[in-house]
Amino acid sequence: MRKHYLIEVAQNDQLVVFVPPAMLREKELTRLAFGSRSLEVDFIPHPDHDDRISISRKIQQALQFPSFNIPLHVFYDMQTLMIGPLVGIFTAGFTSLPLEPIGDRTQFFSKLLSVNKMVGAIPFVFGEQHIDWDLGTIKGYFYHNSGWESVDIPFPNVIYDRLPNRRSENNPRLIKVRERLQKEYLIPWYNPGFFNKLDIHERLIQDDTVSNFLPETLPFSSFSSIETMLSNHGHVFIKPKNGSLGLGVHQIIYDKHSDDYFCRYQDASGVNRLRKFSSLERLMATVFANQSLENMLVQQGINLLRSESRSIDFRVHTNKDDLGNWHVSAMAAKIAGPGSVTTHTRNGGDIKIMEEIFSTEECILYNERLSNAALLLSDALDQHVEGIIGEIGFDLGIDRKGEVWLFEANSKPGRSIFTHPELKDFDLLTRKLSIAFAVFLTEQSLLHPEGLFK
Template sequence: MRQHYLIEVAQNDQLVVFCPKDILQGKQIKRIAFGSKSIAVDFFPHPDEIDRIVISRKIQKAIQFPDFTIPLHAFIENQILYIGPLVGIFTAGFTSIPLQPIGERTLFFSKLLSVNKTVGALAFVFGEQHIDWEQGTIEGYFFHNHAWETIEVPFPNVIYDRLPNRKSERNPKLMKVRDRLQNEYLIPWYNPGFFNKLDIYELLLKDVQVTEYLPETQPFTSFSTIETMLAKYGHIFIKPKNGSLGLGIHQVIFDKQSGSYYCRYQDEAYINRLRKFVSLDRLFQSVFAHQSLEKMIVQQGISLLRNETRSIDFRVHTNKDDYGKWQVSAIAAKIAGHGSVTTHARSGGDIKTLAEIFPKEEADLYFEKLTSAALQLSKSLDSNIEGIIGEIGFDLGIDRKGNVWLFEANSKPGRSIFSHPELKEVDFLTRKLSIAFAVFLTEQALLHPEELFK
């Protein structure tokens, strides 16, 4: 982690900044900036030789620096000292409840903002209604001293997209905000959008480095596609292209001996069902009567590792760090509920660490395989997807021969795996890296903007 400095506000009205000597050495600095606001000031080395940057009350008001004592990074470019980064987290779904300003997601955001001091960044949450375009300011939600408060701050150095769902992502008003901040104000915007399963598959299929991880996946076009894939693999999965949380997934199994078809799925009451049919036609008439099949994909079934009789898949989180490098930040095993088509907790699934279900040698081997696959897939998606990606959640499987398979990649991964007590530490790491990546983006935007905005 790069060095950061405590920012302190002195009770005077001088346009003077006191800095550690190492910041000023051999440099001519004429302005100080915070987010999009800057002011001309004089710089002097701190007389007590301490690692902090001291600004006056007058400077604080001019650059709209919150009245916090917090460690931040210092970036110097074009004779300007930038303190930050100031990170705006863009979302929707705000409420008028002071203790729950972002509804049910308030706890998630309070935990996300709690990494500020560790990372050396100042992050806040905002929506489109909090922007004052004329003044170039935002009424941001800060979580400080275990409480929420709103403070007017300048436009941030970078923006982290945490829109909650595809509906908000497609909202024309929110799309306009993103386009304007990105294109007019040149603010780097990371993790935009939700992944489409078929688009991701087709992108990765072009990269020979990762094709070994891809189960055959086809758009639903006809029953003959399903018949062919069932004959080839014995069972398949039918999934919504834009689904999430395991909703709408069906497993179709063909029993060659009896000629029967089975369908495993979760009904509208969230009850796990397994039904038998004499023909594929009957199965679709019964199970898919009210579903838009053109919005579905068909995916090769994999014979996965099992814990007793229950299949196992793995959630692997990857994040970019403050140097822009991909890291695996969390790995957990998810065990399917009895009779369930997915490993989600809602369907009776359990979350375990690798050490809980495998002997040490096996756990180490699977950890290495999952890590290698997730890093390769992250780099491949990063190279081929438009926009800046800072984190990905992968659902990976390992078959009985030890091969790794990609089932899904999520641009805004859920966090249910972190309910496991052994994963609290990596829960913090994923949140820390989510904000630490903003340090890298801020530096890039100042020093190498051509790389970000090409």
């Protein structure tokens, strides 16, 4: 287990750092670093403590170290002692409001940053407008003593991507910022990019360890392909390749006894609809009259477990820890709203913990199957997707035979399940792990940079 050290600031101007004596027995140290800043200093054994490091006010100013009284990790790079990590959380959507600097996502970021003492890191939030490229500094937003403050700090050790949507992700200015910080400054950047459903499916279907979790999924090409899937599975889902929050999802059901076609969807006014048609052509021409089908995919329908005649699927979060290992960090069942095509809460869905809807034996069985699937899928995505992944939110289903199915993998998972009072501890765990992974990346950037910057 890694040790944390309290960083004290002494009221003097000497370039002297007092460190636990054991550090100097192990290493010959000549420089102190914080983020992208370093300084040549003298290291002296601390006369009183082996759990803290004491720096002068002059060193603090030179390194632009914000003294928040947070125990931090130390890292060794040749003769340099690094304290941190300094973790930049990159996002967009800043406001001029001092109490809500990131708009309606301010509360999420305040909770995310509040794990700093538990993790032993200094996280801050910033956008592209806060970078001073000439000075090599960032005006970072910190959540400290229950309030927000902005402090000029060096470039961070690692960056956690929390851009809010695909529009900001595809903004040319923000793409340029990411590329520059990664390529010119060699800063590890984790969780870049939103997943494309079809792209993820095509990558995973070739992996024998996880292909059995994947329902048949095809880009929309013709009515005949939908007819074939309906004949094989009874119902299909048509959904946007880059959709989120269950928007734009349609379920098409074929009744072979009456030869009728049904479409379940949410209309533009938010009302759940179920409509009957005499042919697939008429259904498509009516329901999708004003939509482009080129950006849609068709997915096999699964006969899911049900609760009170409502379909159940599961949100399973996985995170990497400070050793770079995957963990299942949260799990919840989501029950579809009455007449809804999805289980999203905005469509009337309910969030339940497993124990609320399953017996003890079923809970043990389903927990094990869902956890095993999520960990296998996390490893597979790690191997087949570019960039550094630190967290994933899976939407999984279990059919009536007990088999697990992957519906979607989310690189920036929503957090609606954590509104359930029994999931508060898991909310905290996912936040802790998402920042703790930065500790691992900081260490890897020093020990094995070739593995991060391929």
